[in-house]
C-alpha cells in the first residue's frame with residue numbers, strides 16, 4: 159500500500175499522447191501530468207489542472223492542493239490505493255488562454271481514462287472540474303455537493319477545491335463531510 163501524505167506515483171502518459179498539442183497548452187512549457195495514484199482505484203478524483211510539481215531546484219514537492227487532499231483522505235480512512243487523481247487539463251497553464259475551449263478539448267482525455275479503467279465513483283473537486291465534467295458552466299460545487307449524481311453512467315459527487323479550503327478554513331468541515339460521504343459509499347461497495 160502506498161503511504162498517504164507523500165508523493166504518489168505518476169501514471170505514465172499514453173505513448174500516443176506524449177506529444178499532444180490538441181489544445182495549444184504545450185506552448186506554455188509545463189510538463190504534462192496524466193494522473194497520479196492508482197489507475198485501477200475505485201475513486202477517480204478530478205481537479206482542474208496540475209499544480210507545481212517541482213521547486214526551483216527541480217526537486218519534487220507536495221503542493222498545497224495535494225497536501226490538503228491527502229489530509230482529508232487520511233482522516234476519512236481512504237488509502238492511496240483507493241484513489242487516482244487526474245485533471246481536466248493535463249498541463250498547468252502559465253499564461254492567458256481560451257479556458258472554455260481548452261477545457262472542452264482536454265476533458266475528452268479524462269473521458270477516455272474513465273472508459274478504459276471504469277472507476278466506481280468520480281469525485282470532482284472545484285467548480286472548474288464540476289463544470290467541465292458536467293459540461294455546464296452554470297453549475298457549481300455548492301449546489302451539487304452532498305448528493306450522488308449519475309453522469310455518463312458514472313456515480314459522481316463533488317466537493318470544494320483543496321486550495322479554496324486552504325484559503326478559507328471554514329470550508330474544511332464541509333470538505334471533510336464530502337470526503338466522508340465518498341468513503342461511506344465505498345464501504346457499501348466493499
Ligand code: SF4
Pocket residue numbers: 178179180181182183184190247248249263264267
Ligand atoms: S492539456 Fe490536454 S489537450 Fe492540451 S496538450 Fe495537454 S493533453 Fe493535450
